[in-house]
Amino acid sequence: MALVLKQPSVLPGFGLTLGFALFYFSLIVLIPLSGLFVKTTTLTWEQFWHTVSEPRALASYQLTFGASFLGALINGFFGSVVAWVLVRYRFPGRSIVDALVDLPFALPTAVAGITLTAIYSSNGWIGRYLEPLGLKVAFTPLGVLVALTFIGLPFVVRTVQPVLQDLDMEVEEAATTLGANRWQTFRAVIVPELWPALLTGMAMAFARSVGEYGSVIFIAGNMPLKSEITPLLIMTKLEQYDYAGATALGVVMLVVSFVLALMINLIQWWSSRRHTAR
Template sequence: MLTSRSALPGFHLALGYTLIYLSLIVLIPLAGVFFKTAELGLQNIYAILSSQRVISAMTLSFGTALIAAALNTVFGTLIAWVFVRYTFPGKRVFDAMIDLPFALPTAVAGIALTALYAGNGWVGQWLEPLGLKIAFTPAGIVFALLFIGLPFVVRTVEPVLRDLEKELEEAAASLGASRWQTIRLVLLPSLLPSMLTGFALAFARGIGEYGSVIFIAGNLPYVSEVAPLLIVIRLEEFDYSGATTVAAAMLVVAFFMLFVINGLQAWSNRHKVRHQIGSGVAK
């Protein structure tokens, strides 16, 4: 009986190390959260998750992360387009600044944003007289998540734009396509998978963001209190079961939403392949 062999040596050994490493770093800690939560029983779990404070905090966390990720997807793609397609003075400096949120401690980002948008800050002192209050409101959370999530979109879309042939845009224009038709029919099918990837990364980072948010949010229960802060509060109260219950609920909702996003990404990849095949046939 013949057995098929992998083209690469050591597949089974590498797979074993991969599964062990993932289990130790990811699966076992997450399983511990769910086991600790299960000790409460369904009635107590429901009582914790149905409380208005928990619902308000989770709605705020997921809502602001969703808004910030959507905005970053649009403007991050535009920024990546400018960096790839154009040359201008100071380009290298601005390109390096995109990665600053990766390097800065999140607390530093939160303090800087609060100092900027507070009522007596450089920007806030001009906005608040107009009725636009950012610091210590949910809007401040969105601004913090915009700051920390932008690099995920830019750095995900940028390599795809570099590989995208500029001649395709010129050919579409020479054939009479408008700018919107070129974007919709030529660029978007190729960019959509990377845009969805950047959106998923920014969204996932925003859900669990803590350091940059607590300084600018104001942390008012039912108003600007995010779920990660609520978990920390429960831990400080030695309510470990309550903390793990909120954490487990966040994990389930986040996994479901990321699963849907990954499904959309797979669909867009298939659509991209069909688009490329159709373009090849047309040629």
């Protein structure tokens, strides 16, 4: 029995377009990426393990993943509030605010980096009010958190917003007529609908933050063991021509990124199955 690889169609161009797409994607993305894994095979296991588990690397994971996680949590909460306000309420300037939410996607990361540093440094617009309170943001791990929160801002808003928009108001009306107060309706009717989107948005914000470089390096201060993120450590190793070390750390980051991407896909698969099941 012949395996059907492609269903017949009268439209032309399948071989040409798919062939070109695969060729191009392999050349630009797949082959160079697999080169990273091939390069690690030139390291012995001891060398690899030594590089990825030295104290400086461990400290950088802790900062990178910790700040990314906190940033995702902050954006999970405030992103939902922003999505809710944008969908449910009308106020002057709403459409401008809605458009501006995407700014962190469109703004080059270097611009975000120097701007946040200027604002949060001790004589900056916000930093000067935090300094007397004993809060130093720029050039500390707190600065990393600020940059990663900025970078992750649009994700939760943009995943929760369409779900809120499509939410059937009649279900909420029914809940209220059945005697639920607004808070109960929110918790028992709205939140369960939002969960998958919220989780997806937070996972995306986290995944993006873990690899972020440009916006962080200006505000972080980049002190080894204290405020050095993993992508910067890779960069430092590259500048010292330690290609093996950079590759080892790069593989760790890449595996983490793939696991996160897989998780995001699983969440989406799970929620779309839940939706079609009804």
